[in-house]
Amino acid sequence: MVNLFLPVIGGLGLFLYGMNMMGSALERAAGSKMKKMVEALTSNRFKGVLVGMLVTMFIQSSSATTVMVGGFVNAGIMNLGQAVGVIMGANIGTTVTSQLIAFRLTDYAPLAIGLGVAVWIIIKNQKIKTYAEVLIGFGILFVGMDMMGTGLKPMSELPAFTRIITSLNNPFLGMLVGLLLTTVVQSSSASVGLLQALAGQGLIDMNLAFPILYGENIGTTTTALLSSIGANRVAKRAAFIHFFMKLIGTLLFMTVFKMPIEKLVLAISPDNAVWQIANAHSIFNVLNTIILFPFISQIVRVAEFVIPADEDKKISISKYLDKRILSTPTIALNQAHKEVERMGQMVLGNLIDSKEYLIKGKSQLEDDIFAMEESVNKIHKEIIEYLILLSNSSLNEEDNKTLNHMLLVIGDIERVGDHVENISELAQEKQEKSLDFSALADQDLIYMYETCENAFKIAMEAYQDNNNQFAREVVLLEDLVDKIEMENKRKHIARLNKGECNIESGIIFLDIISNLERIADHSSNISLYVLDQA
Known part of the structure; x- marks a missing residue:
């Protein structure tokens, strides 16, 4: 029984390592461009969405972007209205990983790793080495994904696993599982990747996968919420806004939009469960942004009501460091x-x-x-x-x-x-x-x-x-x-x-x-x- 889980655990570890390696290398490669992207932020909230999306595509983590945004707000680089736009963009940017997974590029993973390692060893130029690390991380990510899928395949034959899946048919329970999974893993990309692996092996259907997916979207906000402890009230509000937007989106997608979204996803990719999850993930975040974008000012006011002004405490003498x-x-x-x-x-x-x-x-x-x-x-x-x-x-x-x-x-x-x-x-x-x-x-x-x-x-x-x-x-x-x-x-x-x-x-x-x-x-x-x- 334990041996069945080892490939899944190992695959998840490789997936996380590859994703972090690729994100770190992309960030270093971006260098001053990343700085210029953030400096481009003005009162124009559309730019904020674009910057949040691009930054998250580079660092491969919406949680990290939101934590970073909390730091920006805390350091006075941007105001709360700008932060909301960036967080919305980050939510869209994080769906890129699930879309990449859906392309099933596993066959090219060994080539990416081999080529990346060869370039990294032979070439002395640091910038080229950084791009080589992007290739290596990309390859490791897909090796981990394949490993998870291989490890999960035999579970369909286990009665205990079947009973667990049956007990989760309640959408609310499914959402809680997704929330807890992402909170533990601290990466929505990894938890969504695991969900894609389960669906790809036919272990869960879309009626269960969608609530888990929505729960994973809420779970990704816990990183920013935890990091806001000890920060000033404005940074706390930024973390709360991330949670609040995901919660509103989940409630809408599990009630009002449930049937239309499921029909749309099935129409786009009727025979591919991995694509269905990737598309549902993207649609959730894009549509949620479109719906909530006109209400940014109201969302800020809700955050100001929940976290009032008198909670602020001066924690350091520096102004820009976070x-x-x-x-x-x-x-x-x-x-x-x-x-x-x-x-x-x-x-x-x-x-x-x-x-x-x-x-x-x-x-x-x-x-x-x-x-x-x-x-x-x-x-x-x-x-x-x-x-x-x-x-x-x-x-x-x-x-x-x-x-x-x-x-x-x-x-x-x-x-x-x-x-x-x-x-x-x-x-x-x-x-x-x-x-x-x-x-x-x-x-x-x-x-x-x-x-x-x-x-x-x-x-x-x-x-x-x-x-x-x-x-x-x-x-x-x-x-x-x-x-x-x-x-x-x-x-x-x-x-x-x-x-x-x-x-x-x-x-x-x-x-x-x-x-x-x-x-x-x-x-x-x-x-x-x-x-x-x-």
Whole structure:
């Protein structure tokens, strides 16, 4: 008895592995195209449906797309109305796998695996290797499917199996089986594939297969629901909307549309059970999208009612980072880039405030500067943790280089923040001891301060836009700051010798210009990373 299930379990495992391998390789091959697809999202919901469909066809999982969308909403990349369109598209995109299975390409699976492995071993180009992995994953998927079908065939002779199938003739029970199966497997493509294998061997008829199929469509929403735990209220609403739309569709297809849909599916493919399930799966998701699309605003309002505003909790200080987006590394990397830019702007703001505190004595800025530096340190830590997780993903060569540079850039930004904090502490000491600089010293300090501020500002602009011209400008500014520091030291010694300033003020002055020079150094480092990325 146990031996009968082994090929089914093994086949399901190969199916899942092949699907994940193919999806991961397609995603890496898409690279920046995936990022551009998501960036193309506007208030146009039709585009959202198209993007959701295309992204899901790449990553081979509507659950992963919905989880990712929850992350996008959580990170502020899109609003809830846009998210609904993407989820609808994801539901359509996930039906591609079942349609591929219906083509019965099993005979070509060994060829796909053999060709893919040969290319992967012989060719050194990473991009071509990625396409080879798509072929290998495709082949493994169909080998797994064939294995499941072969394993299921003898079950028709088992009285126990026949009794189980008979007991499931209640459509509601069939729906529950489909829901539980997909929840356990965590892949509607795999559970629908298993259903196709059962139908292909004549083990179940369409009266049972359709309710199971609809249940599997509800089951695919559990992944997003679980992942929304701990997210903000908007991401929770996105997960709920996915569940709600599938539930509405299932209720409609098991009642109002039951007979018309069954007749339509049988008319399209009267003699092929595998095609019937594939077509029913596609029709369910396409028709459900057509029906619900005009009611997106109302669906959003239902989600807002079920998950009210007062449930929101701030869970991190970062704005753009969300671990659920890690399933699409290129987009996750882009979000990390935005967070690095934000971190840089926070440090730049602190640098400007510290000048006001030091030169004009605006002591009211003191608490704000130190509080902001604490926030910068927290964001720095969150970005590092995020990038470490991201580094475990399948990144292409270009993205891997970008990630490594990003780690170096945030280190330099954090060090600039530390030097700003040092200057603020020196300004604090200067005020507490009622020390003054000479008018000439103030003038020299302002010039050096503004040059360093400009260097850091342009460095962040160079990083943001990957602008080599700006980067080269910062390198020149860093050389200028070195000269200004040397000149300021010379002038300071001259003033000291003339008795125009006291020693205690002089020590603070020298410490400040030393910190400013280090700010210029780190700004130059950021620019050099930009030039190296080119």
